[in-house]
Every structure is written in structure tokens, then in C-alpha cells.
Amino acid sequence: MPAYETAHVKGLSKLPIALLNLMDEIPIGIVVLDTQRRVVMLNRALQALTGFVPQEAYLVPCWYVLRSSLCLRSCPISMVSKHSEPVCVEANIVNRARERVPVRVTAAPLLDLKGNLVGYIESIEDLRALADHSEETAQPSPLDSIIGRSLEIQRVLQVIPAIAQTDSSVLITGETGTGKDFVAEAIHQASSRARGPFVKINCGALPETLLESELFGHQKGAFTGAVENKPGRFRLAHNGTLYLTEIGDLPLNLQVKLLSFLDDHVLYPLGSTKGFHVDVRLIAATHRDLEQMVHEGRFREDLLFRLNVVRLHLPPLSKRGEDVRLLLDHFLRNLSARFKKRALQFDAQALGTLLSYPYPGNVRELRNIVEYAVNVCEGNEIRAEHLPAYVLEYKRQNGPRVPPPIDEPLQRFPAAAPALLWWEDTEKRLIAEAIMKARGRKSAAAQILGWGRSTLWRKMKRYGMR
């Protein structure tokens, strides 16, 4: 019978306690090793972490159970002696499910009553939750992610901290892709409300009836299907900031309700007579010309005055001159690292093409073009043929480009698929089409796409396409 089944702790209570039961209740992985570093016992938490059950791991060398990154180089057990203090190091393990798990390993000697070394005890702490958290907190502030040296963008960046210190409503205007969302979040992060929630809602994304309930909440039974009370985004943003993007798409009757809220900061959920006082700062954004909409009777003038306390206009990329080069380099560096490509650079022709392109979709379009090029480029240098066809087409025509109307961004893409603005979606569609054309044969699909089989495999894995 294995030793771990008969091991007991005596003296703690009237009757001995089974050691394994005791260890199983500890939420950190624990393994007991003999002097030859073979597993004598492992608790339930470590079983969950490694995938080994005690019967399988019993008397197996610990390096075949833990499979830590330290095993071959600097095993913490080798640093432990009978007189030493516990050794604590960070490492990662590869478990039976073939997952790499970051862990903190603490190794200590096990001594008998006479002080002789009889083995070792290691505690293995799963750091996955901590790693996720630190990745979140390590993100740079949104203000840092607004890149630009041009006078136009510097003017915006300079006023953001000052705007953040006030509690006034802000209206951000600018063409699509100029970074309105980034600026809104930067204002929130730099304000005294930074510890509160930042709640974003797109007024153009939901039908009118749903939008009202989404914004203001509803009372149980207010309408068919309202089976629970719903707080609404305004209440969720209490003590924080509510960011209403595409405010120009807000229906007229909701404009009235928003106006009423801005007057007294009291909210009446749908179907409720009871009002709630909500402390939120409102930031609104739009790419539309609100003055023109007021003139046409599609936007309330009094709401515009309410929102227009502080107005921030983001310049289009075509007016940011030197920033185009800066942004090209910035996205090239970031995306190369993200897609684990070698240090890429633009050749002169590609750079010339990119610098002369007008970017009607602004920074978002520039980023997408760079992402396309980084994905398509297999070498060290991005050449003209790695750029999207429409960019090259623009250069070939070399004529004045008529920017698409703001209401209909990037009409060269199929109108039915606005989400295709993102390269990932386009690439996924291309892969799916190629695989269908190749009747499921991956090597033929890779040939159609002009990629190697490994590239196709890597991209399919990244997009979760199996």
C-alpha cells in the first residue's frame, strides 16, 4: 500500500488525522518528495494543476510530474539543505493537458524528529490569475496610446488633462477612426472618477426600444419579457463616466429623456415612477455634423447646448502631416511583435505609397493596412506588393481622391459587411473561402492563398478555425 494512504498526523486531535485529507484541504498545490526527489504524496490542488493522481505519481521522479522550466537548470530542491531556509522561485510548468502554467515554487527541507533530512516539501502556487491581473494593470494609459507629434494632435493632448479635471459634459467630434474612443477613455482615466466605472454605449448599435431600456433600465413587468429589474447603463456608471458614442444616432424621444436627465441627474427606469439620483459624467462622441442635424430638425438644439460644454475636435489624419510616418512605424513595431514576426521595415517604394495615401478611414485604416502588410509579408521588408490592392490602385490612378461621405465609410468594401474593416475578419473569410475552394485540402488552400502550409496552420490556429 502506498505510504500516502497510511500516513497520519497524531496529537492534533483525540484520533489521528489522515495526512492526505489534511493536505487536500489546502488550496495550494503541495508535493512531498523523498531524498531522491521522487513523489511520495501530492495533494488535490496539485493533482488539479498537473493532471497526475497520487497513484500515477507515486515514486516517480518529481521532474516527470512537475515538468518545471527550472528542472534542468536550477532546481530549487538543489538549493535546499537540511539547515537552509525555504527557497522561493517563479517558474512555469507544462501539465498533462499540455498547458504552460506560471507558478511560484517554494521548496523546503523535511526533517525528522532528530533533525535528519528525510525529504522535501514543495508548494506550487498557480499564478495564472495573478498574471492575467498584472497584464491588465500593466497596460499603458489611453493617453499614452495616442501617438502624434503634429501641432493638431498636440493641441488635443494638452487640453485632455485640463478637461479631465472638470466634471463638465464633453462632446468629442471627428471623422471615423480618429480616436474618439481613446480620448474619451483618456479623459476618464485622468479624472477623479478614474476609480469608478467607464461605461460605453453605442447609440447607433441598438434599436430604439432596446436602447431606452439599455440606457435607463426598466422595472420588472414594464413590458413583455421584462422579467427582472434592469439597472441600465446610467446606473451602472454611477460614480464614473458614461460614454455615449454615435450620439448623433440617438432617437429624438430619447434625446428628450437624456436632456431631462442632464437637468437634474435623476433617472426614471422604464415602467417606474420612482427616480434614482445618479452621479455620472457624460462624454458623447459623434462623427456627424450636429449643427447641421439641428438645422434639419434631427437633433435637439437644447441637447446640443447641454453636451457642448466642452468640445474637442479630433483632426483627420490627412491634417496631421508627420504623424503618418510616426504611426506607420508605431503600428509596424507593435504588430510585428504581436504576430511574432522578425523586425520588419518598409522599403522606400512601400513607404512612399503609404505616405501619399489619403487615409479616409484615418488611424484605424492606417493600422489595418499595416496589419495586412505585416501578415502578408514573409520576409524582413514590407514591399509595395504586400500592401492592400486598393492602396496600390490609388497610387496607380494617382488622381485626386474623393473621400467617401462620412455617413458611408469606406464604400469600397461590401456595404453588407462593415465588420470587414478589420483585417482579421477579412483574413478569416479568405481562409474559409480558400478551404471551400480546395474542398477541405489544407495544402491546396495554402497554395490558393499563396502561403506556406505552416502560415495557413498558424493563422487557422490563431482564429480558432479547425
Add this chain to the structure above:
Amino acid sequence: MKRILIPLWGDDIAPRFDTAQEVLIAVAEDDGRISDKRVVILPEASAEGLCNLILHERVDEVICCGIEDEYYQYLAWKKVQVIDSVGGPASVALERSAAGSLKSEEILVARGRE
């Protein structure tokens, strides 16, 4: 005939695919005989480097212990059979593989008490 690669740690199978600094490359004939065997020292421990070596050496089967799913799936996709979670002496694993009796998750060490 099949070409077999085993990441090594001394004479044993390395606990991790990505941290091994040397590998055993062997040829097992259809009758179970090992006709060729050599140890290759790697310039650095790297899972990507090892995958490249496996493809370059036209290896049919990899015997290893811990391997991340990304590399396991990649090799499987490249039609390389991976027998993972195997521990113990590389020579024993090689013989068992040549005889066609090695399975994943086999720990080939004596587990008796002294």
C-alpha cells in the same frame, strides 16, 4: 523504418520539450532493430528550433515528456507522431518504440522502495 527523436537530459528523456539542449535521433528498422543512433547538441533550448530540426531531419516520431499543446498540434499537423508524457531512460523508450509497444503517459522508471 521510422526516424525517432527524443529530447534528452543526460541519458534520460528531458522533462520538457522546450528546455532540452540535446536530442537523440535514431532510426528504427521494421524488424525493431536500431540501425542508427546519434546525439545532437542544440545551439539553444527552443521549442521552435526543435520543431525545425524535427522537420529538417524528417523525423516520424517524437518521444518526449512535457510539451505545450501549440507544438504538439503543430507536429501532429506536420504528420509527426508525438508520444508525450513519457519519462525514464531514453534507451528504454527507444527500444519500446522500435518494438511498437510505447504509449503516451508511460513512466519507464523502477518505482520500488529501497
